[in-house]
Amino acid sequence: MKAAEGTGSPGTRKGEGSLFSELQNVQTILLLGSGALKIGEAGEFDYSGSQAIKAFKEEGKKVILINPNIATNQTSWGLADAVYFDPVTPAFVERIIEREKPDAIALSFGGQTALNCGVKLEESGILKKFAVRVLGTSVESIRKTEDRAAFNAELKSIGVDVPKSFACANATEALEAGKKIGYPVIIRGAFALGGKGSGRAMNEKELAELCKVSFVESPQILVEEDLTGWKEIEYEVVRDGYDNCITVCNMENVDPLGIHTGESIVVAPSQTLDNEDYQMLRSIALKVIRHFAIVGECNIQYALDPRSRRYRVIEVNARLSRSSALASKATGYPLAFVAAKLALGYALPELRNAITEVTCADFEPSLDYVAVKMPRWDLQKFRFVSDQVTSEMKSVGEVMALGRTFEEALQKAIRML
Template identity: 25%
Template sequence: MISKILIANRGEIALRVLRACKELGIATVAVHSTADADAMHVRLADESVCIGPAPSRDSYLNIHQIVAACEITGADAVHPGYGFLSENAKFADILEAHGITFIGPTAEHIRLMGDKITAKQTAVELGIPVVPGSDGEVTSENVLETARKIGFPVLIKATAGGGGRGMKVAKTEDDLQEAFDTARSEAAAAFGNPAVYMEKYLGKPRHIEVQVVGDGEGNAIHLGERDCSLQRRHQKVWEEANSPALNVEQRMKIGQICADAMKKMKYRGAGTVEFLYENGEFYFIEMNTRLQVEHPITEAITNIDLVHEQIRVASGAGLSVTQDEITFSGHAIECRINAEDPRTFVPSPGTITHFHAPGGLGVRVDSGAYAGYKIPPYYDSLIGKLIVHGRTRVECMMRLRRVLDEFVVDGVKTTLPLFQDLVSNQDIANGDYDIHWLEHYLAHHKAH
């Protein structure tokens, strides 16, 4: 069994992991940069180690310092959270070489799913439906032929990409060359790799993802899906479980396809298989080999603690439940509360003067923020997640409306007012939105 876990992260996710460790009776080590010395997870952990100055590359991304912190404290496992080193295969390899358990998948699976092209090829082999696209890298020699075969409009994407960089749409043959050239130069600038591939461009899809957990021995389960279609610049803003667009039959079918794929792969740990969904069809886009920011809404509807499962699996204890023991109850929504101007989305670091988290039945706030906490300007602006659960989607929305009015964060600007607008919107109430909806909504409201 694992006796001491080093949490290689910061903010709300570090606190989330710390809570799970405490419930399992496992000792904890918090690592932090100089900017995070008085973070909540640092205060609550059994031990803490400063691993470097504020910039992430010198602290949270510094593998050498994290391994040294494990050796100093005697931590026998590392939980990477999300972001930072959570999908870094080299990090997983180095920990293994030092006899430290990486609470996540094997380095091999991280590599396999980290490259978009091999991930797609693997998905095809595992029977997961994919977006029609190129068989690999697209070059200037085959770009036109590939686009004609797929059918316009097409999307050109960086193979090493993420966060929407190196992505361009070509609606017709006339747009193709320019889109191809721009995507390649953006990819080279952002990732040091100009390689691109091509996919069919879907006009109004939803973003649906399936939560899976495997034990690494060929057993795997799915915990239903989440709808993450409300996005701004490819960043998720509001997530729901289950999706308002699917029925029970569709849910169980795509869930089972993903669970079966994980069994075949002998996947270990938690993972998320992401799809675009349009006209009743699912199209695989990528797999995240880590815990997702929005995992709490799945926990709310299944009553299963995903971090507990991650730790169980990593320690060789296997899954705590079988597929037929999982029941889905009610509806959950998560709002990502960022320290940003709700109109311009410019980050708003500074000191929180008042902080009051809402409460009541079916309300969860995952946040490391508190009154007097100074939000550093060096990291992601996420300061908290509001998770609301109800027996039905209508009850959940009514509860969310009440809770948003109770939530107080003063001293910095936050995105709370945006959610107050969204919760009263008729399209949202009807569950009628796609991945472009929020961008259009924000553009329209900026104009007025």
Template identity: 30%
Template structure:
């Protein structure tokens, strides 16, 4: 309505309230109108004359409520619902089974707390955040609070009937959340568990008088707004890539020329790195700036120096009033430049200097203190030559919180919820030095997206993830890749390396492949390089060359077990040519590796581990001392 009338949502909302137009709360009928439903499945509608529930009344806990208060059920009064055995054996069990679960689930405590879920599943927002929302809700229930979940995704666990005392099956919009908040009158609302979507509502909800539990909305805005957060880092003397907030293309081009390409374009308040890109030229910069300004219209776009060959590191932590309660430092297998959701994460970190770890811990504590963080947060870092720089900070649960909780044995979300609710007795948050390694690997769905280039960039493309444990990084890494559908090569590998630097970097891996007895197929330039280093390979022509033997024919006839295609963004023509190879590998179901660090680790792992070396153990056996 605001768009149609060229007005603002707030004005429409005030006008609607002025005329007494409010939505009604209705229950979702799970019994097909055969019997009166008493469920906690709720939704809002303007197409109703009365509410199905009374949000002001105390939650009921009487198992016989439905019989004593509903005249349609008077004929069932002879049943003893307190005696579960006699009820279970009666012919009326199916009538009451679902309703009894709802009634038993309700809490008698008037203190309500709303937890916002993650909304629809999409790239950047998936089951990881639903796990956080559910764990948060369960922890609140353990603390004798009446819980209310707002979410609109039927695929989630949070929308199961027994997860909360009340479930509003609604979109996560400002208007809807405000209506539910004003109707239920909870003592507060938790935004930090559902990912970016609920976090984006923080400022608007706060302006409307909503009590946000945990980190304050002003701090959330200071972290989400690239300009404000960069200013904070400068104020605290925390190193970060050289940056600038620029008003127009001319200023952007001047800044990029001054610091040198490549540069990173970074919009604010976006999910999964949307419209984030690396510009290697002025032409790239012009295109990407236009896209970023369209995606993030209300907030500034920041341009910063993009560092190549740098390691990326993350810290997931929980704080209370600015004091960190627990934390876990993970490293990415891939160098910086791959979105954290697409990266392969290793915990505990295997290749970090003690000095680097100390710097990260100190920076995290400094940021937590200055932003007065209460609840979960995540900070991403660059590390190069033992020099640490901050990339960004998210004042919410990250998608790696379930992973670090499983690996360490400490439930970070339970700790975070207790901190948010100001529970005095925080559970033990310390974990011992781990004698095993956990690896989180991305799951991609390129085979279902026709024509998509299966390359890893700063914008997220994965649709899921897997986590595996092992005695060392090689076992855990191989397990994780196998779990995503990658198969081990038995006879042959195809290798295409763009640029001299990539060829040199992969040399040791190529020698290892040869020692493993695998036949190497390669493109012309890669084949010549390998030959100069004493490694024999069979040359295959690229698809566009239309010559024989052609890589497309070998992929189609399943003569290649693995494709390693390492691109170089400076070689634009090779990048476009190799797209056909990458896409064909996906279309023919051939495992594909496009990142140098991932490929090197994979080759190393298959040289050290056989399938028979990979243990199958339950999670509990790893985390139990």
């Protein structure tokens, strides 16, 4: 099925796609949940996992769920066919695979915990041993987006700008990278959650101190040029297995780059981009998701220079994320539900939007209102934690408000906290 120019091909009838036919033998699906609620992984993954289970069940599939958190909707009686309250780790997942013998596994609906577990299962040969197929985005594509060195190399190969950076496996390499780039520098961890181990170093001493924390959280860090003060823009993009792509929503962080998106007020749609900026970033988002061959939903984060049209792609999440839940609620586009259907081989034009029940899933939502997400911090429970907003997430929840204007939505969000 050849994709046309723009968002993709005109679509197919149900069951016509080759991927759909190929996946007809998949009857039992193992879904990895995110586990315990924690900073960086909370109710948004319960939401996405629940939607995925409903989508799989609608297709007559048997769903096995692994999630040790009993206080979630997805573990409720009657939703999944079987629920294991076990840790989402390779050792426990292997036992369940051996017992249940699933045909396929879904990794994209349990956040970073599920992705990391899926990568380890693939690397250890467990998935191959039990002939378990990965639904949606391949483990190889996931690895390319999570491994910082591979991620930068892949984007440079297609002419997409990324921050000047060096992937480092130890503190010595990090200090050498700091000298080459010039201070200040930003530190990011690979395979990390909620910005853990990230930060800004103004000099060599601060970088050395930051490395002590960063390498505890991640086996690899990225030392990159400081873009503090640039706008932080996010796009939610969807792609099916036939190369049809759409952008569902774009969002703008009120705080500039340098503040974790989970710590910032986020507005959808963006308020300060002109049409040229919007279309430029949209085209790049489609180019990136196609290059990585992501099937399902993807979150792409940009840094955009407010004084020019210079940009950098700073992160690609090949999974449902916190921003995905916000985009779903803000636009009425059920991202997790659609992503689950796409993982089973459907094409975007085949699917109806379950919310509107009129448009197809390849229609890009258009908003005539503004959605504002505001984070909430618990300063009483975490008394000895810094109350400064940084590149590491500390908020424990968030609210979302809708309004005809940004001012109206912001006022509503403040009063809801």
